[in-house]
Amino acid sequence: MNANKNRVTRLELSSSPGTPGEGWGGGCAERHLVGRTFLSAIESASGGILATRADSNPFGRDKNVPPLTDSKQTRMSAPPPTRTPSLTLPRSTGGGNWSGRSGGINPALHILLIVVLAIVVGTQASAAEKDLPITGSHFAGLDPFDKLMTDFVKDHDVPGASLAVTRNGHLIYGRGFGFADREHHQAVEPRSLFRIASISKPFTSAAIMQLVEKGKLRLDDHPFEMLHLNPHLERGAKEDPRLNKITILHLLQHTGGFDRDKSFDPMFRPIVIARALGVNPPAGQVPIIRYMMGRELDFDPGTRESYSNFGYCVLGRVVEHVSGESYEKYVREHMLAPLDIHSMRLGHTLPKDRAPGEVIYYDEKNRAGGSVFAAHMGDPVPAPYGAWNLEAMDSHGGWIASAVDLVRFASSFDDPAHSRILSAKSIETTFARPLGAVGESGDGKPKAVYYGCGWQVRHVGNGRINTWHNGALDGTSTLLVRRADGLCWAVLFNTRKDQHDKELSGEIDGLVHKAADQVKQWPQGDLFDKYLN
Secondary structure (H helix, E strand, C coil): CCCHHHCCHHHCCCCCCCCCCCCCCHHHHHHHHHHHHHHHHHHHHHCCCCCCCCCCCCCCCCCCCCCCCCCCCCCCCCCCCCCCCCCCCCECCCCCCEEECCEECCHHHHHHHHHHHHHHHHHHHHHHHHHCCEEECCCHHHHHHHHHHHHHHHHCCCCEEEEEEEECCEEEEEEEEEEEECCCCEECCCCCEEECHHHHHHHHHHHHHHHHHCCCCCCCCCHHHHHCCCCCCCCCCCCCHHHHHCCHHHHHCCCCCCCCCCCCCHHHCHHHHHHHHCCCCCCCHHHHHHHHHCCCCCCCCCCCCCCCHHHHHHHHHHHHHHHCCCHHHHHHHHHHHHHCCCCCEECCCCHHHCCCCECCCCCCCCCEEECCCHHHCCCEEECCCCCCCHHHHHHHHCEEECHHHHHHHHHCCCCHHHCCCCCHHHHHHHCCCCCHHHHECCCCCECCEEECCCCEEEEEECCEEEEEEEEEECCEEEEEEECCCCEEEEEEECCCECCCCCEHHHHHHHHHHHHHHHCCCCCCCCCHHHHCC
16 A cells, blocks of 8 residues: 555645655654544534544544455456545434434535545554654655555565665665564564575575586585495485486586475485484585485486575585685685675574574464474474475575675676676676577577576567566575666565465565566665665
8 A cells, every 4th residue: 555645735735755665754743633623623513423443543544443445355466446435324214314403414524534545544554654664864866665665565475575686786675574573573584584595596506607617616516425424225226327417517507317396305305314324404505415315316307497495505515615715614614704794694583593684484374394403303493494404405595695785696697898706708607598409488489588507588679688586485485687778686585485475485476576677767876885884
């Protein structure tokens, strides 16, 4: 619901609205005073029969009263219409006209009712703005982004969200909306850290590409030969000979032979795998890899694409093997530090290990799952906090970051000749179409949309591309987009789906494009110095 859109301007008592989220300053006090005068007159004329849905205060919604919004939300950029508060007046017994105790309603009272109704609607809209914390710098020219986010967070009942936007490498927008912690009324800030889920994959891809540049690795190397791990073989099982045909490039492009729809995703089977290998649950990366090395592949490597978290788990171990450093240390020192990103780090599963500045995660249906951790095995826990093991997901889904961190990284690809982390050749390879049938559509023509190395890629004409990645875990939905016109944006949520069971990142994707297209004048300057920790 957009509060500004629903105000009746002819009754406006203040010509200087405040910044989003702050109401209308002194104008609200005047409005309340005038409103009470009108209300007193109406109550006197009608015998005190006026009542509103907003409890005893018609000029501000009580926190215990549900907001006056349409519960039937649709996927659209415009908000649903605002419902007016219900005015309860007794009906006459002999007809359909509204009446007071004396019969027909006084014409003057009718006019006053309309005036008060407009005041109530405007004031409740202003109260709704106050109910939604909004942080970060406001620029009038970027109001389409503000409108999008305030509408989206309210309409989809999202606890908290963050949006950051760059243009030609400069941060022009960074704001938080709603709550990082609802219980303690802590607002989302531009620097707030969120689990980014599968947006971790572009970082792992960049680390691999950098190691190739350094001559420590080749894209046609065979990771399972390189890691020297012994497969876990069940009785009578044999190692699949195709395993050692898998290359680094196959894993980057999700063509390694692992199909979670045909078999399963081992990253979410930490107890089964731990028991099979005789280790304490939850199983970490090495036990998971050994377990999968003892299973038959789902298809021949390089013949088709099938999204694989497991493949990127293996790539994280490759980074460690060839660099001699932990995966996190390598990425933070060689990928993030050159970009002045210092707050981004690997996340943790349990609430006790929550990082400073990290949001709280909420399951949209308040679901619980059985704990996968040995100390509380099987005990019911909130879905985002122990029903799976985030630590094992490091290189495919384990990072926490701010939206500002993400667009800093994404915009580093905008000018390949001057990137701080990769060469122009590596960036070209990152976004290249897979060779052979994997990169072709059914009619043999090159695919317009495909998965490159850690990024989804869409050709938009004249040799230009949009690239992006989304992510999702219980309590998390994320989106990172690089657009061909020099814009990058990141949107982060601390819940996964809306009340209609739709992924938030998918719902907002097209809407951010529309908001960007509505901007007529872009601000100058750069907010990175303000918001990078």
